[in-house]
Amino acid sequence: MEPIFEPTFHPSSHGFRPHRGAHTAIAEAKEHLAAGYQVVVDLDLEKFFDRVHHQRLLDRIAERVSDRRLLALVHAMLKAGVVMPDGMTIAVTEGTPQGGPLSPLLSNIVLDELDRELQRRGHRFVRYADDCNIFVRSVRAGERVMASTRGFLERRLRLKINAQKSAVRRPDVVHFLGFRFQCRQSFDGHEVAVLLSAKAHKRLRTKVREMTPPNWGKSLTACMEDISRYLNGWVAHFRLCTAEAVRALEYIDAHIRRRLRSIIIRQRKRPRFLFRHLRSRGVSFKAAHGAAYSHRGRWARSNFPGMTRGYPPAWFDGRLVSLARRWHELNTKMQASGQLVLPL
Numbered sequence: 001m002e003p004i005f006e007p008t009f010h011p012s013s014h015g016f017r018p019h020r021g022a023h024t025a026i027a028e029a030k031e032h033l034a035a036g037y038q039v040v041v042d043l044d045l046e047k048f049f050d051r052v053h054h055q056r057l058l059d060r061i062a063e064r065v066s067d068r069r070l071l072a073l074v075h076a077m078l079k080a081g082v083v084m085p086d087g088m089t090i091a092v093t094e095g096t097p098q099g100g101p102l103s104p105l106l107s108n109i110v111l112d113e114l115d116r117e118l119q120r121r122g123h124r125f126v127r128y129a130d131d132c133n134i135f136v137r138s139v140r141a142g143e144r145v146m147a148s149t150r151g152f153l154e155r156r157l158r159l160k161i162n163a164q165k166s167a168v169r170r171p172d173v174v175h176f177l178g179f180r181f182q183c184r185q186s187f188d189g190h191e192v193a194v195l196l197s198a199k200a201h202k203r204l205r206t207k208v209r210e211m212t213p214p215n216w217g218k219s220l221t222a223c224m225e226d227i228s229r230y231l232n233g234w235v236a237h238f239r240l241c242t243a244e245a246v247r248a249l250e251y252i253d254a255h256i257r258r259r260l261r262s263i264i265i266r267q268r269k270r271p272r273f274l275f276r277h278l279r280s281r282g283v284s285f286k287a288a289h290g291a292a293y294s295h296r297g298r299w300a301r302s303n304f305p306g307m308t309r310g311y312p313p314a315w316f317d318g319r320l321v322s323l324a325r326r327w328h329e330l331n332t333k334m335q336a337s338g339q340l341v342l343p344l
Helices: 022-034 054-062 068-079 102-120 139-157 198-211 220-238 243-267 271-280 285-293 305-310 323-337
Strands: 039-044 124-128 131-136 167-169 179-186 189-196
Touching: 022 124, 022 131, 022 179, 022 189, 039 139, 054 068, 054 102, 068 102, 102 124, 102 131, 102 139, 131 139, 139 167, 189 198, 189 243, 198 220, 198 243, 220 243, 220 323, 243 305, 243 323, 271 285, 271 305, 285 305
Parallel strands: none
Antiparallel strands: 039 131, 039 167, 124 131, 179 189
16 A cells, blocks of 8 residues: 655654654754854744645645545545534634644645755754744844745745744744753864753743642642652653753752642641641751741741751652652663664
8 A cells, every 4th residue: 555645754854753853853953053053043933733725735735645535535624614612613714623633744744845945945954843943153144044934934835934933043042842052162162051941941830839739738748749740751851951951950859849848837737736747857946946936928938947957858759759860860861772863
């Protein structure tokens, strides 16, 4: 049986591709930065999945697919109306259906034309779905590339660039798949550090705040189990951060422990109960009294000596996932297995 689509794609396209993903995209971006291309043309397509031109998309598919039944089926899916919660049906004239497995495939077919055009122009770039970073050597070159690429997208593909999210930027302020880059000169050339982006850091802190509310009504063990499951999945993605990011991970670990200590204060309800509890954990009279009877709020008291001595970082070992420690474990395994090597 002949394949439906020819299994070829541009090597710099990493989104929804076999044997590729966010990690290979970051690895290739590091290569470009280390080669001296340290100005980034950061492109974000405005409402991409809602703006795909149906006829152009079908024409592109028809170049690879000869089965008219399949073409008719894809056409019917593209034209299928959207049913609103109130029962009203809205006709669809452009865009791809979101939420299904077909949408990423169709989007890559559309943007493959962009990949080929950037390759024809000799640009170094990395694309993941509708996020595309082009790497150049100067701001002036970046502005030229931005203008020419915008013209190609609008005239040829009938897509628009999100002007608020797209710009010519330094690597350290680019938000690409949750990461940012920091470049510095070394004796061997350029060294590239991979760090958390400001958005990723903010989203994690927001999620931690949601998962550790001060009025947590269940046991502290249940809270730590829930947040540990989340942190395990989070660090599996962000393990690509280099050693320069470990300090930020340690800071997040300390912030989570402090939020859990705040929950402990809340659950003890009355100062005398907290005082007795801390004394039972070996805290001195003075430190326990200061944490229990201070007029400061729970958040301030969660960092008092009485709380940090009653619940030191060592107490959380084995009970709560540490991002910094888990990062070390995962990177040791990656180095041993030779991961992060770009597939040929």
